[in-house]
Amino acid sequence: MGRKLLLANDKVEGIRYYDVYRREGGYRSVEKALKSLTPDEVTEEVKKSGLRGRGGAGFPAGMKWSFLAKPEGVPRYLVVNADESEPGTFKDRYLMEFIPHLLIEGMIVSSYALGSNNSYIYIRGEYWWIVDILEQAINEAKNNGWLGNNILGTGYNLEIHVQRGAGAYICGEETALLESLEGKRGNPRIKPPFPAVKGLWGCPTVVNNVETISAVVPIINEGGDEYAKIGVGKSTGTKLISACGNINKPGVYEIDMTISVEEFIYSDEYCGGIKNGKRLKACIPGGSSVPILPANLLLKTAKGEQRMMNYEGLAEGGFATGTMMGSGGFIVLDEDQCVVKHTYTLARFYRHESCGQCSPCREGTGWMEKLLLRLEKGEGKTSDIDLLWDIQRKIEGNTICPLGDAAAWPVAAAIRHFRDEFEWHVTNAAEAQTRNYGLAHYADALEVVA
Amino acid sequence: MSEQQLFKVTIDNITVEVPAGTTILQAARQVGGDVAPPAMCYYTPLEGSGGKCRTCLVEVSKGSEKDPRPMPKLVASCRTTVMDGMEVKNITSPRVKDARAGVVEFLLLNHPLDCPVCDQAGECHLQDLGYQHGSDGTRYEFKRRTFSKHNLGNYIQLHMTRCILCYRCVFTADQVTGKRVHGVLDRGDHAEIATYIEKSLDNDFIGNVIDVCPVGALTDKTFRFKNRVWFTKPVDAHCNCTKCSGKVTLWQRGNEVLRVTARKDEWGEIKKTDDGKTGWICNECRFERKNINDWIIEGPTKVSRQSVISANHYETIDKPQDTLVEVMGGRQPKMLMDIHAISDVNQPGVKLSELPGPATGKTFNKNNQQ
Numbered sequence: 001m002g003r004k005l006l007l008a009n010d011k012v013e014g015i016r017y018y019d020v021y022r023r024e025g026g027y028r029s030v031e032k033a034l035k036s037l038t039p040d041e042v043t044e045e046v047k048k049s050g051l052r053g054r055g056g057a058g059f060p061a062g063m064k065w066s067f068l069a070k071p072e073g074v075p076r077y078l079v080v081n082a083d084e085s086e087p088g089t090f091k092d093r094y095l096m097e098f099i100p101h102l103l104i105e106g107m108i109v110s111s112y113a114l115g116s117n118n119s120y121i122y123i124r125g126e127y128w129w130i131v132d133i134l135e136q137a138i139n140e141a142k143n144n145g146w147l148g149n150n151i152l153g154t155g156y157n158l159e160i161h162v163q164r165g166a167g168a169y170i171c172g173e174e175t176a177l178l179e180s181l182e183g184k185r186g187n188p189r190i191k192p193p194f195p196a197v198k199g200l201w202g203c204p205t206v207v208n209n210v211e212t213i214s215a216v217v218p219i220i221n222e223g224g225d226e227y228a229k230i231g232v233g234k235s236t237g238t239k240l241i242s243a244c245g246n247i248n249k250p251g252v253y254e255i256d257m258t259i260s261v262e263e264f265i266y267s268d269e270y271c272g273g274i275k276n277g278k279r280l281k282a283c284i285p286g287g288s289s290v291p292i293l294p295a296n297l298l299l300k301t302a303k304g305e306q307r308m309m310n311y312e313g314l315a316e317g318g319f320a321t322g323t324m325m326g327s328g329g330f331i332v333l334d335e336d337q338c339v340v341k342h343t344y345t346l347a348r349f350y351r352h353e354s355c356g357q358c359s360p361c362r363e364g365t366g367w368m369e370k371l372l373l374r375l376e377k378g379e380g381k382t383s384d385i386d387l388l389w390d391i392q393r394k395i396e397g398n399t400i401c402p403l404g405d406a407a408a409w410p411v412a413a414a415i416r417h418f419r420d421e422f423e424w425h426v427t428n429a430a431e432a433q434t435r436n437y438g439l440a441h442y443a444d445a446l447e448v449v450a
Numbered sequence: 451m452s453e454q455q456l457f458k459v460t461i462d463n464i465t466v467e468v469p470a471g472t473t474i475l476q477a478a479r480q481v482g483g484d485v486a487p488p489a490m491c492y493y494t495p496l497e498g499s500g501g502k503c504r505t506c507l508v509e510v511s512k513g514s515e516k517d518p519r520p521m522p523k524l525v526a527s528c529r530t531t532v533m534d535g536m537e538v539k540n541i542t543s544p545r546v547k548d549a550r551a552g553v554v555e556f557l558l559l560n561h562p563l564d565c566p567v568c569d570q571a572g573e574c575h576l577q578d579l580g581y582q583h584g585s586d587g588t589r590y591e592f593k594r595r596t597f598s599k600h601n602l603g604n605y606i607q608l609h610m611t612r613c614i615l616c617y618r619c620v621f622t623a624d625q626v627t628g629k630r631v632h633g634v635l636d637r638g639d640h641a642e643i644a645t646y647i648e649k650s651l652d653n654d655f656i657g658n659v660i661d662v663c664p665v666g667a668l669t670d671k672t673f674r675f676k677n678r679v680w681f682t683k684p685v686d687a688h689c690n691c692t693k694c695s696g697k698v699t700l701w702q703r704g705n706e707v708l709r710v711t712a713r714k715d716e717w718g719e720i721k722k723t724d725d726g727k728t729g730w731i732c733n734e735c736r737f738e739r740k741n742i743n744d745w746i747i748e749g750p751t752k753v754s755r756q757s758v759i760s761a762n763h764y765e766t767i768d769k770p771q772d773t774l775v776e777v778m779g780g781r782q783p784k785m786l787m788d789i790h791a792i793s794d795v796n797q798p799g800v801k802l803s804e805l806p807g808p809a810t811g812k813t814f815n816k817n818n819q820q
């Protein structure tokens with residue numbers, strides 16, 4: 001069994017409440033950091049830990065912290081990104097709903113390191129009941145002297161505020177989030193300047209994911225070096241994976257990034273295999289934005305090696321034959337699922353969620369959705385497939401924020417790996433309305449290129 | 451103050467020196483001509499504008515002298531500042547051309563293409579963009595998005611269907627009128643310019659949104675359908691206005707003043723007045739002073755954009771230099787340009803008599819490439 005750092009005691013009765021959380025060893029990292037470490041030493045530990053951002057991009061957290069500008073007399077902010085709206089991703093929700101104090105604890109230590117006296121949690125509007133849970137936890141922490149003025153007699157002051165979003169996926173993009181937090185329309189900002197220089201209210205700001213900030217707790221408790229020993233290569237520590245789709249045991253799992261994808265899907269400790277004895281067809285391992293892979297490429301890399309469940313493993317082969325860790329939203333498709341329909345569903349999501357600022361994303365996402373719907377309904381043409389490819393190519397990399405890429409990649413990957421399924425929808429239009437293309441050859445062993 | 455630092459930047463192999471902090475777009479405009487990328491959303495007088503339409507994307511093939519690494523993605527030249535020793539490719543980059551063609555196609559995707567009934571036709575930046583960087587057809591086979599027309603007060607009409615969401619009017623309403631009556635509602639391809647019509651628009655400077663709009667989405671109701679712009683004659687004039695500089699361009703037919711606008715430069719941006727401020731004009735000058743006696747005429751406006759509008763007023767027309775005057779018996783040609791200079795028709799490589807059928811544009815292009 002892998003190491004559990006975040007979900008070590010999530011099953012303990014009453015862990016949501018302060019007394020139990022504290023009894024189980026909670027808030028030790030705050031005592032350690034505030035009493036025995038300087039802010040820079042905390043940042044140093046996070047750097048040593050090799051922790052990478054868990055929100056999707058995987059940017060090293062310690063490095064991000066060290067980029068934070070520190071001009072005299074200007075406040076700095078920590079903003080926790082709890083917008084979690086990526087289809088397939090629901091790990092932050094689990095953390096906040098069941099162990100809210102872990103996030104609060106992580107925020108205190110992180111805010112101390114960054115010099116923030118007011119830190120924010122920006123949470124997606126649909127998580128309305130979690131707002132209450134978080135606010136209760138904040139109150140408990142405050143009543144017990146972990147928040148407010150002069151925390152632990154160290155002279156350090158901190159308030160934590162919870163702000164609800166209004167249900168827009170784009171407000172998860174960090175600069176759109178900041179706009180929304182300032183009470184404006186959630187349009188991503190044009191970068192530079194980056195939030196580390198000009199963020200919330202024009203002040204230096206660090207935006208981190210819920211899981212990233214929660215991971216700071218074990219890093220401080222165990223030390224950055226110890227944390228870095230878990231996992232492999234640049235995938236240090238543990239990662240939460242929210243698994244869903246056609247599997248026996250959907251849910252949130254903590255993995256230590258040394259296991260293989262195959263083990264994650266088929267082991268009873270995790271997904272427990274494909275549901276109803278069906279066969280695996282495809283999977284999106286890191287949330288809806290990352291490239292989909294057919295079963296054969298998911299389990300083995302193009303080199304014929306076991307594909308590992310970590311940043312490097314999933315990215316092995318680049319976009320040609322690999323994918324990404326993303327936010328850890330693991331979506332499994334069995335042999336009964338239609339990749340065309342599935343791609344259409346995602347395209348519809350991105351069309352709906354584009355903020356509409358830049359022309360390639362605003363217009364391109366709508367166009368792709370319409371073409372995919374036509375293909376799905378059996379009214380498409382073979383040239384539509386090439387057109388889709390060309391549209392996604394012209395969106396990718398040419399937009400203000402990565403939502404454009406996030407809309408382009410799923411379409412690109414679906415066509416790259418499942419082109420014959422798309423073609424079958426054109427050539428067997430009537431049949432495509434009554435049955436699925438099925439597993440076809442997508443699980444066949446691949447010829448290994450040396 | 452210490453002397454302004456100058457940076458060397460090379461755009462399409464032409465080097466210019468610009469003050470630190472200049473954007474690539476502004477540097478390219480100093481070079482001028484084709485080297486200046488098209489800009490549909492950026493508008494110099496409007497702080498915060500730009501970055502949205504993506505027509506001005508360029509390739510940075512060398513970051514700077516200090517850090518020569520190329521930038522991996524194309525960048526919006528209107529919002530990227532130059533570094534010393536930077537090398538930029540605009541029309542010399544196939545990647546830029548490809549991406550720009552894509553952007554033009556995206557911008558035209560839902561555009562109604564109702565130029566024949568649009569007041570903006572002839573001075574529309576989207577038309578120009580389409581001519582210069584677009585293709586001759588669309589690959590879009592779906593119903594285009596439409597909105598119903600809105601009156602924004604008595605003077606302005608919003609035809610949202612034509613809008614390209616450049617946000618210029620939003621910035622104008624925010625910065626010039628000091629009151630945000632425009633905003634954007636909804637998201638993505640269903641986003642629209644919204645205005646709480648009843649609430650305001652009584653601001654003295656709101657009419658300027660018409661001038662900044664690159665397309666025919668915001669038009670002047672006092673001018674609507676009165677005339678095609680290319681039949682009107684632009685004349686610089688001024689009056690002693692107490693609200694604005696009073697320096698305007700009148701668009702006349704005979705002695706009739708059909709329309710009043712602010713004065714614009716060759717990039718379609720409102721010019722600065724002598725005091726260095728942007729020459730926004732007030733509603734009264736724009737909408738109410740339509741009598742020639744309201745104005746002191748300065749003389750014909752020089753228009754240097756190459757759109758249809760300037761047909762009568764070319765500053766730099768490609769005229770056949772020598773023979774024509776002789777041919778015409780000493781008379782100067784009036785409105786004439788050398789079609790051979792701007793088209794590919796005159797290709798010695800094409801032997802018309804050897805073609806199996808009628809020659810088309812394709813024939814010439816094909817031969818050109820050989």
Ligand SMILES: Cc1cc2nc3c(=O)[nH]c(=O)nc-3n(C[C@H](O)[C@H](O)[C@H](O)COP(=O)(O)O)c2cc1C
Nearest residue numbers: 053054055081083084085172173174208209212402
């Ligand atoms: C369209 C879009 C949506 C995003 N949504 C989220 C989100 O819901 N939660 C999140 O943590 N990061 C999200 N991100 C990533 C953030 O922009 C940012 O990279 C992240 O919050 C940084 O935190 P990390 O370094 O801890 O991962 C999103 C990015 C994009 C482009």
Ligand code: SF4
Nearest residue numbers: 355357358361399401
């Ligand atoms: S890429 Fe899409 S979501 Fe991002 S800024 Fe542009 S239009 Fe908005």
Ligand code: SF4
Nearest residue numbers: 613614616617619663
């Ligand atoms: S109405 Fe005109 S100025 Fe306003 S966003 Fe649309 S195109 Fe731009």
Ligand code: FES
Nearest residue numbers: 501503504506528
């Ligand atoms: S002019 Fe630069 S993005 Fe529109």
